Every structure is written in C-alpha cells, then in structure tokens.
Amino acid sequence: MTTSNRDLRDDIRDYWSERATTFDDEPGHRIDADMAAWQALFRRHLGDADGRALLDLASGTGEIARLCQSLGFAVTGLDWSVPMLDRARSKMPDVTFLQADAERTTLLSASMDVIVTRHLVWTLVDPKAAFAEWFRVLKPGGTLLIVDGDFVSQSLLSRIAKRLLRSGTNRAAISPQVVRHNEILARVHFSAGARAGLVAAMLNAAGFDRVRINTDLAQIHRAQSAQLGWRKSVLRRLEHRYAISAIKPQDI
Structure with a gap:
C-alpha cells in the first residue's frame, strides 16, 4: 500500500512531538556555550537585526528563536508539534509561537523580513512547494537563512573515521527511536x-x-566540542553541514 504525503507529514509531526520532553538534553540541540558562535553566524548572513520581523520555521523547543531574539529581531516561531511549542512558550512567553506546517504556513504574503530554519530542510516532504511558500511570505528584499546538512551520505574519510572511533567500544542495540527516524528519512x-x-x-x-x-x-x-565529546565532535566536523542564505529580489 502506498503511503500518502499527508500520512508522512503526520508521522514527522508525531515523531518530533514524542521527542519534545528530552530534545534539549541531547548534545548539539540546546544552544549554550555555543551561543556566541551561533550569533556570529547569523550576523554574518543577516546583518544587524534592527527589530526586523523574523520567522523561525520548525522552531521546535525555541532555541533558534531565543538566539534570534538575543540579536534584536522581532521573532515569531512556527512549528507543527504542540509539545515542542509548549516547551518553546515556557522559555519565551513574550514570543508568539504558531502551530502550522512549515510547508504551508498560512501566513500573509510579504509579511516577514527574515525567515530562518535549522535542521528542517532535510525533513521536507515537498521542498519545491516549501521554498515557494517561504518566497511568498518574505517581503521583497527579505533574507532566507537555512542551516542544515546531509546526514545520510558519507565521504570515504567520514566512513573510515566512524569505523576507527567505534572500534573497541560497546555498540548499543539500535533504539526504536532510531528505527523510526530511519523509516521517516x-x-x-x-x-x-x-x-x-x-x-x-x-x-x-x-x-x-x-x-x-x-x-x-x-x-x-569548536564551541560544541565539550558538550558533544571528542568522538562525536570529530564525526560532526566531517559531516556535510552548511548555512545557505538567499534574498527575495526587491522588484517582486
């Protein structure tokens, strides 16, 4: 039986909802000692905040929203998972968090100066439609910033490093959470x-x-290395991670 896109979106929402209570406890998710490094990256691509309206897509527990608020943006967060939104709202009661699908935001056209996402694009069901939606929501001249990565394919160096770093360690059984993650991926x-x-x-x-x-x-x-531990830190540096910024033309 063929699974519909609608069913897949439901599975994705439910998967992240079930992870909400422990999400900030996992290394690399909560922004802590790496805050200054994240701020530097966002300033590099977005410039000064100047109170501009910013949409944090798939905001999760609100870590990127918290980062952007610290830079001086007027932040709106959006996520489809109610448990994730509950945690974000508890951290930042003064920020508006909306429940909606990041691929179909229902927001007004040309309503945001900036749109940011972290680790959303790799989960998209229909990226062509999502990018068209984000283009619509941005004001002319507005900026999109994507922080993401290829968490599937691995370079030869990465595969060798993973084997070496895992040799001699006790390999735990694959958890049901990992199995479900791989099924969605x-x-x-x-x-x-x-x-x-x-x-x-x-x-x-x-x-x-x-x-x-x-x-x-x-x-x-570098800022995350103490939190991640040296093995995971080495592997993370070998992954294809990136930031992509893009502008909506002024004459649209």
Missing part, C-alpha cells in the same frame, strides 16, 4: 541526503537571488 524528498548544491539550485529555481553557501561552521563545532 527513507520517505522524505532528500532521502539520499540534502546536499548544499542541490538545495541552492532549488532556491534559485524558486526565484531567490544571491544564493550563498557557507560550509565553514568550525566556530560552532
């Missing part, structure tokens, strides 16, 4: 990996201009 659009060049090409096709890929996230990785 096999069904999303970027099931073979969300490579930066492919995402950038789709943004260009959606009408975005000045698409810029930045793969230098070393400052963030």
Whole structure:
C-alpha cells in the first residue's frame, strides 16, 4: 500500500512531538556555550537585526528563536508539534509561537523580513512547494537563512573515521527511536541526503537571488566540542553541514 504525503507529514509531526520532553538534553540541540558562535553566524548572513520581523520555521523547543531574539529581531516561531511549542512558550512567553506546517504556513504574503530554519530542510516532504511558500511570505528584499546538512551520505574519510572511533567500544542495540527516524528519512524528498548544491539550485529555481553557501561552521563545532565529546565532535566536523542564505529580489 502506498503511503500518502499527508500520512508522512503526520508521522514527522508525531515523531518530533514524542521527542519534545528530552530534545534539549541531547548534545548539539540546546544552544549554550555555543551561543556566541551561533550569533556570529547569523550576523554574518543577516546583518544587524534592527527589530526586523523574523520567522523561525520548525522552531521546535525555541532555541533558534531565543538566539534570534538575543540579536534584536522581532521573532515569531512556527512549528507543527504542540509539545515542542509548549516547551518553546515556557522559555519565551513574550514570543508568539504558531502551530502550522512549515510547508504551508498560512501566513500573509510579504509579511516577514527574515525567515530562518535549522535542521528542517532535510525533513521536507515537498521542498519545491516549501521554498515557494517561504518566497511568498518574505517581503521583497527579505533574507532566507537555512542551516542544515546531509546526514545520510558519507565521504570515504567520514566512513573510515566512524569505523576507527567505534572500534573497541560497546555498540548499543539500535533504539526504536532510531528505527523510526530511519523509516521517516527513507520517505522524505532528500532521502539520499540534502546536499548544499542541490538545495541552492532549488532556491534559485524558486526565484531567490544571491544564493550563498557557507560550509565553514568550525566556530560552532569548536564551541560544541565539550558538550558533544571528542568522538562525536570529530564525526560532526566531517559531516556535510552548511548555512545557505538567499534574498527575495526587491522588484517582486
């Protein structure tokens, strides 16, 4: 039996809802000692905040919303998971958090100066439709910033490093959560990996201009190293992680 896209979106929402209570406890999710590094990355791509209206898509527990608020943006968060939103609202009661699908936000056209996402694109069911939706919501001249990665395909160096770092360690049984994660990953659009060049090409096709890929996230990785531990820190640096910024043309 073929599973519909609607069913897949439900599975994705429910998966993240079930992870909400422990999400901030997992290394690399909560922004703590790496806050300054994240702020530097966002300033590099977005410039000064100046109170501009910013939409944090798939805001989860609100960590990126908290980052953007610290920079001086007027933040609105959006997520489809009620448990995630509950945690975000408890952290930042002064921020508006909306429940909606990031691929179909229902927001007004040309209502946001900036849209940001972290680790959303790799889960998209229909990225072409999502990028068109984000283009619609942005004001002319507005900026989109995507922070994401290819968490599927691995370079030869990455595969060798993973084998070496795991040798001699006790390998735990694969958890039901990991199994479910892999089942969902096999069904999303970027099931073979969300490579930066492919995402950038789709943004260009959606009408975005000045698409810029930045793969230098070393400052963030260094700041996270104590939290991640040395093994995971090494592997993370070998992954294809990136930030992509793009502009909606002024004459739209």
